[in-house]
Amino acid sequence: MPLPGLFFATAPPIVGGLSSRADVAVFVGFVGRRASPLPPALRAELERGGWAGSGAFARSPAAVEALLDVPTPIESWDAFDALFAWDARAVVASGLERVPCPLGAAVHAFFAEGGVRAYIIRCGDPLPVYSDEPPNALRARKRRLIAWTGSPPSDADARAPLIPGFDGSVPADPSDPGTWHGVAHIFGIDDAAMILLPDLPDLFAGAPDAIAEPPPPPLPPESFKPCAAPAPAAAEVRKQPPALAAPRLDRDGYRGWASALATLLELMRAPRASVHRRDVMAIATLPLPALAGSAADASSSSPLAVLAELDQPASHQRLLDQAQLGSAALQLAWPWIETPVARAMPEGLSGGDGALAGILARNALARGAFRSAAGLELATVARTWPMLARGDIERSLPDSDADWLGNRLCLIGQRPGAFTLLSDATMAADRALRAGGVARLTGVVIRAARSLGHDLAFEPSGPPLWTRLRRELDDFLARLWRLGALNGALPAEAFTVRCDTTTMSQADLDAGRLIATIEFAPAQPVDRITVTLALTEGGGLQEQEAA
Numbered sequence: 001m002p003l004p005g006l007f008f009a010t011a012p013p014i015v016g017g018l019s020s021r022a023d024v025a026v027f028v029g030f031v032g033r034r035a036s037p038l039p040p041a042l043r044a045e046l047e048r049g050g051w052a053g054s055g056a057f058a059r060s061p062a063a064v065e066a067l068l069d070v071p072t073p074i075e076s077w078d079a080f081d082a083l084f085a086w087d088a089r090a091v092v093a094s095g096l097e098r099v100p101c102p103l104g105a106a107v108h109a110f111f112a113e114g115g116v117r118a119y120i121i122r123c124g125d126p127l128p129v130y131s132d133e134p135p136n137a138l139r140a141r142k143r144r145l146i147a148w149t150g151s152p153p154s155d156a157d158a159r160a161p162l163i164p165g166f167d168g169s170v171p172a173d174p175s176d177p178g179t180w181h182g183v184a185h186i187f188g189i190d191d192a193a194m195i196l197l198p199d200l201p202d203l204f205a206g207a208p209d210a211i212a213e214p215p216p217p218p219l220p221p222e223s224f225k226p227c228a229a230p231a232p233a234a235a236e237v238r239k240q241p242p243a244l245a246a247p248r249l250d251r252d253g254y255r256g257w258a259s260a261l262a263t264l265l266e267l268m269r270a271p272r273a274s275v276h277r278r279d280v281m282a283i284a285t286l287p288l289p290a291l292a293g294s295a296a297d298a299s300s301s302s303p304l305a306v307l308a309e310l311d312q313p314a315s316h317q318r319l320l321d322q323a324q325l326g327s328a329a330l331q332l333a334w335p336w337i338e339t340p341v342a343r344a345m346p347e348g349l350s351g352g353d354g355a356l357a358g359i360l361a362r363n364a365l366a367r368g369a370f371r372s373a374a375g376l377e378l379a380t381v382a383r384t385w386p387m388l389a390r391g392d393i394e395r396s397l398p399d400s401d402a403d404w405l406g407n408r409l410c411l412i413g414q415r416p417g418a419f420t421l422l423s424d425a426t427m428a429a430d431r432a433l434r435a436g437g438v439a440r441l442t443g444v445v446i447r448a449a450r451s452l453g454h455d456l457a458f459e460p461s462g463p464p465l466w467t468r469l470r471r472e473l474d475d476f477l478a479r480l481w482r483l484g485a486l487n488g489a490l491p492a493e494a495f496t497v498r499c500d501t502t503t504m505s506q507a508d509l510d511a512g513r514l515i516a517t518i519e520f521a522p523a524q525p526v527d528r529i530t531v532t533l534a535l536t537e538g539g540g541l542q543e544q545e546a547a
Contacts, residue, residue, distance in 0.1 A: 021447075022193040022369035022440050023361035025110055025283070026071070026119045027354075028162060028183050029103040029199040030126040030145075032085030033066050042083075046070060049188075050177070057177040069160035071185045072120045077111040080104075080120065087344075090128040091242050099242060101126040105341045106198035106354025112339075112380045113355050114362025119192065121185050124159035126199070129346060130244060135206045142203045143167070146260060162197065166263045174275035183264055186277050190451070193369075193443060194281050194360065196353050197264070201287035204257045205247035208346055246336060246347040246385075248290035254310055257287060258319045265327050278329065279446035281426075281439060283360075285351025286332045286409065288385075303334055304405060308397050320401055326429030328439045331356065334409045335388060337419075339380040349385055356410050359421055360440075370441040370485035370522065374406075374424040381412060381419035388413050393422070400431065408434060438522045441485055445518065448476050453514075461514050466499045469516055473497045477520060487521040495520035 043064070046052035051071065052064040059070055067083065074080045086104025091097040103126075110118060124145070131138050144153050146162045147169035153159055162182040165171030172184035180187060186195055249257060261284060270276035289306045307319045317323050325332075333352030342350035355378055363373040386392075393405045393413070402408045406423025413422045424436035433439065452472050459465050477495040480486055488494030499516035501509075508515060 021191060022364040022444050023115065024117045024119070024189075024191045025115060025194040025196060025357045025361065026121065026186060026189055026192045026280075027103055027107055027110075027196050027198065028121040028123065028185075029101075029197055030124055031101050031103045031120070031122055032088045032125050033068075033122065034083060034085045036082060038065055038067070038083075042072070045073060057180070066158075067120070067122050068158065069121065069123065069181055069185075071189055072122070074107075074118045074120055075116065077108055080107050080111075080118075084120065084122070089126045091244075092130050093128045097242065099129065099344050099346070100341050100350075102198040102202060102345075102350060105339065105345060105350040106196060106357075108341045109337075109339050109350070109352075109354035109380050110358040110361070113358025113378060114365070115358040116361065116365065117191075119185075119189055121182060123162050123182055124155070129208060129242065131207055138207060139204075143256065146203055162199070162203075163260055163263050163267070165267060166260055172267065174270045174273045183267065186268060186280055187275055190447075192277075192280055193364075193440070193447075194283050194357050195264070195268075196283045196357055197260075198285070198351060198353055200257060200260060201249065201285060201351060202247040204249055204253040204260075205287070206250075206253075208244040208247060211243045211245055211347065241344055241348045242346055244346040246288060246345070246349045249287045250290055251310060254287070254289070254306065254319065255312055258307075258310075258324050259312065261330065262324045265329055268329065279443035279450070280329070281360075281443065282327075282330045283353050283357045284330065284332055285336070285353040286334045287351075288336060302392065302395055302405075304397055304402055304408065305395075308401055320427075320429065322429040325427050328426045328428035328430070328433035328442075330427045331410050331425070331436060331439075332408075332427055334405075334411060335384045335386050337381045337412060338383045338385075340382075343382075347385070352410075352412050355380060355412070356421070360424075360436075364440070368483055368485060369444055370437045370480070370483075372424045372435065372437045373421055376421050377418040378412060378421065384412055384414070384419070410436070435522075435524060438524065441480075441522050444480075445477070445520070449473065449516070449518070452476075456514075461509070461512055463500075465514070469514070470497050470499050473499075473516065473518060477518070480520075485523055487523045493521070 043052060046064060049071070050057060052058050059068065064070060072083070084104070086107070087100050088098050089101040091099060107118065127142065145159065147164060147166035148161050149167040149169045160181045161169065164181050164184050172181065173179045174187050177188055183195060183197070186192055261282065264282055268277040268280055286303050289303060307325065311318045312324065320326050333356040336349040337352045337355060338348050339350060339355065342348060359376050359378060360373055363371060363376060388411065393411065395405060396403050405411060406425060408425050408427050410424060411422040412419060425434050426436055426439050428434045452469070456465065456469060474497055477486065477497065478491050481488065481491050481494045486494035496519045497516060503515045503517045504513065
């Protein structure tokens with residue numbers, strides 16, 4: 001007879017994933033590895049993926065055990081905590097004090113805000129928070145971790161480059177998994193919808209500034225009273241963050257940070273390559289500015305003004321241009337936030353990229369990726385820095401760069417009772433592409449089409465295959481239309497799919513190429529409604545006009 005009671009068992013990890021899901025995030029960066037052995041189930045999954053064992057592009061046994069440059073699937077924060085020493089970043093190289101690393105804070109916020117699946121690509125241990133080496137030497141050492149231009153780092157055996165191709169380094173080949181390092185693993189993670197690099201602001205910042213400790217509060221007046229009973233043992237004191245500032249960037253730091261993100265976006269776009277990841281959104285944190293002598297120096301609540309005034313010296317491209325940060329595949333979180341993990345980090349702050357990815361994942365699972373996530377509450381945020389006043393949020397930029405701060409940034413702000421995502425926008429230079437839901441909807445369609453293409457790759461091209469492809473895509477888009485993702489009273493008004501001799505030339509037919517054209521009308525979210533009210537003689541309000 002079985003023992004009565006209620007028992008809980010850990011379910012095995014989910015293998016693979018839905019090709020059209022929009023909630024899976026990939027985190028690339030620096031985090032320590034715990035001494036615990038690799039779980040057999042995880043090792044088996046890495047072997048099935050070709051990254052361990054006898055695969056053609058498998059890593060060495062030591063690298064697999066260290067989870068170095070290996071896409072590691074994670075289903076929960078507890079699973080991440082068991083594998084990675086996210087809380088063991090040294091404050092100084094020779095000291096004993098340890099704090100959480102940026103990647104750990106981002107992953108914690110992702111799962112706490114509603115994410116359910118992520119991949120971790122560990123590129124080595126994080127650098128200490130503070131170093132007293134000369135500023136130029138420190139910046140060069142940090143930059144070398146992003147891409148191994150020239151000589152590799154001194155501990156190259158324990159590291160992998162973060163962004164191949166940055167600073168003129170050797171780029172990754174999208175069709176050759178043996179060349180994939182760091183962010184290039186995105187080509188092999190079919191169900192990925194977002195990619196994050198939480199360490200990026202720190203890699204372009206110098207040594208953090210010291211923060212003066214606040215003066216102690218005045219002591220109460222001295223008085224004598226009868227002795228009381230001994231007090232119980234003192235409660236555990238919450239660990240204080242190190243007296244160091246969060247990373248801040250000067251002009252050159254912003255230029256390097258923008259160039260790194262532009263390299264990532266170009267890698268995923270993969271021009272002139274048959275393999276690409278144009279369906280993946282890059283989620284990043286807009287770094288805090290530290291620009292002496294700039295107009296933005298007086299208030300860090302105007303970050304778009306910082307980007308608008310800078311360009312790349314070599315190409316003269318503005319940082320807000322499409323070739324740099326002005327992409328519909330990029331979403332930037334602002335401002336910086338305090339979370340339960342970030343409280344122990346410098347200045348008690350971390351970037352908002354992990355929280356943004358988590359709330360976008362929650363939105364995709366609960367309501368649909370095509371819907372705007374603006375208005376959803378964030379459970380982990382305790383404060384923001386800087387605190388955004390209404391005037392800061394409404395500040396615009398000239399030349400239609402932005403009507404207000406949330407026109408291009410994903411803002412985290414406080415509303416009565418909770419911190420909320422105030423806007424869900426991309427950094428697109430084209431105003432029509434700035435709605436985050438529209439960009440994610442496009443990614444969903446591309447992933448579904450790619451999945452269908454994999455299924456039909458070895459079928460002979462001809463009218464029967466063209467008809468089957470049209471039917472499959474029609475059914476998928478019709479489901480999106482019924483969910484409200486597409487605009488139109490009828491499916492024919494919402495989308496069209498063509499795959500016939502009008503989409504393929506004779507040269508395409510002779511080469512066996514199959515080309516389909518999809519056109520769809522996304523349901524655009526309403527950005528703002530303006531209603532003008534007039535006070536009537538009876539004391540009521542009467543609507544005058546609405547726009």
